[in-house]
Amino acid sequence: xxxxxxxxxxxxxxxxxxxxxxxxxxxxxxxxxxxxxxxxxxxxxxxxxxxxxxxxxxxxxxxxxxxxxxxxxxxxxxxxxxxxxxxxxxxxxxxxxxxxxxxxxxxxxxxxxxxxxxxxxxxxxxxxxxxxxxxxxxxxxxxxxxxxxxxxxxxxxxxxxxxxxxxxxxxxxxxxxxxxxxxxxxxxxxxxxxxxxxxxxxxxxxxxxxxxxxxxxxxxxxxxxxxxxxxxxxxxxxxxxxxxxxxxxxxxxxxxxxx
Amino acid sequence: xxxxxxxxxxxxxxxxxxxxxxxxxxxxxxxxxxxxxxxxxxxxxxxxxxxxxxxxxxxxxxxxxxxxxxxxxxxxxxxxxxxxxxxxxxxxxxxxxxxxxxxxxxxxxxxxxxxxxxxxxxxxxxxxxxxxxxxxxxxxxxxxxxxxxxxxxxxxxxxxxxxxxxxxxxxxxxxxxxxxxxxxxxxxxxxxxxxxxxxxxxxxxxxxxxxxxxxxxxxxxxxxxxxxxxxxxxxxxxxxxxxxxxxxxxxxxxxxxxxxxxxxxxxxxxxxxxxxxxxxxxxxxxxxxxxxxxxxxxxxxxxxxxxxxxxxxxxxxxxxxxxxxxxxxxxxxxxxxxxxxxxxxxxxxxxxxxxxxxxxxxxxx
Numbered sequence: 001x002x003x004x005x006x007x008x009x010x011x012x013x014x015x016x017x018x019x020x021x022x023x024x025x026x027x028x029x030x031x032x033x034x035x036x037x038x039x040x041x042x043x044x045x046x047x048x049x050x051x052x053x054x055x056x057x058x059x060x061x062x063x064x065x066x067x068x069x070x071x072x073x074x075x076x077x078x079x080x081x082x083x084x085x086x087x088x089x090x091x092x093x094x095x096x097x098x099x100x101x102x103x104x105x106x107x108x109x110x111x112x113x114x115x116x117x118x119x120x121x122x123x124x125x126x127x128x129x130x131x132x133x134x135x136x137x138x139x140x141x142x143x144x145x146x147x148x149x150x151x152x153x154x155x156x157x158x159x160x161x162x163x164x165x166x167x168x169x170x171x172x173x174x175x176x177x178x179x180x181x182x183x184x185x186x187x188x189x190x191x192x193x194x195x196x197x198x199x200x201x202x203x204x205x206x207x208x209x210x211x212x213x214x215x216x217x218x219x220x221x222x223x224x225x226x227x228x229x230x231x232x233x234x235x236x237x238x239x240x241x242x243x244x245x246x247x248x249x250x251x252x253x254x255x256x257x258x259x
Numbered sequence: 260x261x262x263x264x265x266x267x268x269x270x271x272x273x274x275x276x277x278x279x280x281x282x283x284x285x286x287x288x289x290x291x292x293x294x295x296x297x298x299x300x301x302x303x304x305x306x307x308x309x310x311x312x313x314x315x316x317x318x319x320x321x322x323x324x325x326x327x328x329x330x331x332x333x334x335x336x337x338x339x340x341x342x343x344x345x346x347x348x349x350x351x352x353x354x355x356x357x358x359x360x361x362x363x364x365x366x367x368x369x370x371x372x373x374x375x376x377x378x379x380x381x382x383x384x385x386x387x388x389x390x391x392x393x394x395x396x397x398x399x400x401x402x403x404x405x406x407x408x409x410x411x412x413x414x415x416x417x418x419x420x421x422x423x424x425x426x427x428x429x430x431x432x433x434x435x436x437x438x439x440x441x442x443x444x445x446x447x448x449x450x451x452x453x454x455x456x457x458x459x460x461x462x463x464x465x466x467x468x469x470x471x472x473x474x475x476x477x478x479x480x481x482x483x484x485x486x487x488x489x490x491x492x493x494x495x496x497x498x499x500x501x502x503x504x505x506x507x508x509x510x511x512x513x514x515x516x517x518x519x520x521x522x523x524x525x526x527x528x529x530x531x532x533x534x535x536x537x538x539x540x541x542x543x544x545x546x547x548x549x550x551x552x553x554x555x556x557x558x559x560x561x562x563x564x565x566x567x568x569x570x571x572x573x574x575x576x577x578x579x580x581x582x583x584x585x586x587x588x589x590x591x592x593x594x595x596x597x598x599x600x601x602x603x604x605x606x607x608x609x610x611x612x613x614x615x616x617x618x619x620x621x622x623x624x
Contacts, residue, residue, distance in 0.1 A: 067521050093527035104522035108540050117536060118526035170526060 005236070012221060015042040018174060018205050019064060024073035026059060033059050034070065035229040043173075046206045048216040048237075051226035052252060057209045060226070061176045064207070065096040078173055094122060097167030101179040103159045105151035111138070111162050112147040115169045123170065130169070137165040141195050157188030164195055175199065177208040211256060217241060225249045325584040339588040340595045343579035347596070350415015350570040356407060359398045360418040366394055367421060375610055377617060395422070411489055415570030417599065419489075423571070424558040427496040431557075434497070435504025436543075440534060442509055453505070460502035465560055469495045473567045492564050500557050507549045511542030544618055551611035555604045572596060 019041040026034040033056045041047060049057045062068040063075060066082055066089045075082045077092045106114050115134035119125045125133070138144045141161035143154075151159055160180055167175060177196065181189045193215050200206060200219045210216070216223050216237055223240040225233045225248075233240070233249045244250050287297040318334030320327050321341075328336035340347075349357045370391055373379050399418065402408035414422075441453030460468065472495030473488060515538050523533040543550075562573040570578065576596045580589045 065525055067524060090527055090529065093525060096525075098522075098525040100518060100522065100525075102516075102518050104516075104518035106519065106522070106537055106541075108544065118528060121532050121536060122527045166526070 008221065012042045012045050015044055017041070018043040018078060020076040022074050024063065024070045024075060026063065026068065026070045033229050034063070037231055039231065041205060041207065044203045044205055046200050046219055046221045047208070047224060048220040049207065049209045049224045049226060050211060050216070055226040056229040057226045058178050061178060061207050061209055064176060065093050065098055094170060095172055096174045096176060097170060097172035098176045099160070099163050099167060099178065099180045101182050103163045105159055105163055105166070107151050110148050110150055114151065114162060115166045119169050134165070134169050137168045140168070141165045155188060156184045157191045160184065160192045161195055174205045174207070177206065177210065179209050181210065181212055213241070213256065225252065227252070328588060336588040336591050339580065339585050339591050342585065343582070343592065346579045347572070347576045347592070348416045350419065350575045351413045352415060353407070353409050353413065356401070356409060359401065359406065363395050363398045363418055364421065366391060371606070411487065414489070416575040417572050419569065420561050420572040423493060423496060423561045423564070426493055427500050427557055428554050430497045431500035431504055434501035436508050436539065438501060438505035439508035439512060442505065443512055457502045457505050460498055461506070465499050466563055466566060468499045469563060469567055471495070488567060489569060492567055492569060496557065496561065500553065503553050504550065507546050507553060508542065510549065511546035512538060514545050515542050547611050547615050551607055555607055558603060558607070559600060572599065
């Protein structure tokens with residue numbers, strides 16, 4: 001282990017726990033989609049979650065901002081427990097940003113309006129201030145010149161970068177990425193990953209569901225493998241990729257790495 | 260490997276492919292059966308024109324008395340419209356004060372015209388419409404500013420038709436939105452109530468809603484309080500239209516992808532902000548065509564108030580040609596009324612097409 005890795009590990013061990021998922025179960029009708037999932041995420045930690053489709057990885061991160069409801073167990077985000085209390089849910093959603101596979105930009109609003117909407121209506125910031133913040137983040141994702149266009153006029157990669165900027169405008173403490181590059185043309189994947197890497201470098205707590213193994217190797221502090229609703233294996237990237245323990249992990253890695 | 264060294268000359272297309280001849284060949288005579296169809300249709304059009312034009316224009320009587328119209332060989336008697344125009348347009352409104360409803364209609368048309376110009380859209384236009392409501396009240400009722408009072412039981416003709424449809428549309432629109440949201444709500448009580456309302460109102464004919472409104476609404480009020488006939492009809496129309504609009508809006512809500520709701524949720528927007536800022540602006544834009552469809556049918560349905568004895572445009576025309584000397588010229592009167600209805604409906608239709616085009620131009624790729 002390199003000294004940098006060692007230092008990073010100690011730093012994370014000392015950091016407070018930001019997300020705590022304990023004994024979480026969820027069912028879709030009869031289907032047991034999450035089975036006794038336990039996960040603690042430290043502040044500033046970067047986690048990549050992978051696994052075959054239907055393994056519950058998207059469902060897990062969608063439970064963290066309550067886009068999905070869990071039926072058993074506890075989820076505590078930044079000190080607030082997710083319950084049916086709408087107040088708690090709104091508090092948590094303000095702290096947690098999310099980026100979707102299909103971007104989900106608002107097509108009837110300009111890029112700038114997409115970014116200022118939540119700061120103005122949720123945080124009640126004045127319009128001028130919200131616009132200044134939005135421009136700052138649009139510069140950060142390197143598309144300030146597209147601010148007055150509508151999402152439909154942008155490429156997929158640009159749209160996803162706008163989606164990231166839109167989330168950042170709420171100054172979240174945690175960012176969730178749900179397969180952010182899966183809907184992109186191959187030549188646009190890099191521009192989105194670059195933005196995610198720079199976010200990671202700034203110390204953002206990140207949970208990414210992704211199949212970009214290169215990103216996992218270089219950025220993740222921990223890689224989690226899920227299958228059939230359970231966390232099968234989790235480890236630092238080097239160990240995870242070079243020395244997987246479970247048969248299912250080995251099978252999965254052989255399938256995605258050798259094609 | 261081949262390389263092109265000389266370029267082929269640029270030529271004009273053959274004369275049979277372009278211009279009027281080309282168009283005719285491509286669109287009217289591009290196959291045997293289409294050629295036959297073209298000739299048959301053309302013959303039919305000629306037949307209709309030669310039957311209608313002499314009656315409607317060449318032999319028509321434009322001004323004069325019933326005697327002139329009954330002369331042998333006389334065509335359409337447009338004179339009846341000149342004679343009965345004021346009753347048709349304004350009903351039983353005090354004759355000497357009819358400049359007031361005329362002015363009100365003028366104001367209305369002016370504002371409609373202004374609303375068609377995208378550049379003028381803004382707060383000022385909204386306030387102009389609000390002001391218009393007061394102007395109408397002052398002009399139609401009077402009783403202030405030296406205008407003599409005219410009871411609303413005397414209102415009739417075009418102002419009544421316009422007023423009933425505009426009020427029904429403006430009031431039913433937000434009710435329809437709330438009903439549509441209620442029908443898709445997670446709260447069983449709200450949902451049940453909205454479904455019951457929509458299905459009940461949609462399940463009965465408009466005529467029976469109007470009857471119920473005029474017979475049953477008074478039962479809900481204590482004795483001595485009388486709700487005006489006009490208001491009752493207005494309530495009936497509004498209830499009816501709102502049920503239909505609710506279904507139109509619901510179609511729009513269902514067309515919005517789940518991802519839009521999720522993105523709004525993930526940003527921390529509450530239910531009402533999510534609906535108002537994200538979902539409804541997109542949903543309402545999608546349903547402009549069916550929505551305008553409902554508006555147009557409401558505009559025409561106002562003529563059903565004849566059954567509860569209100570004198571709207573159609574009824575006023577009907578009463579006007581009841582005058583014995585003019586009685587045989589009801590066809591001309593109905594054509595005139597049909598043209599007025601058509602002018603308004605066609606304007607609505609064109610306006611909505613332009614609105615759709617403008618809105619999609621702004622956001623399309």
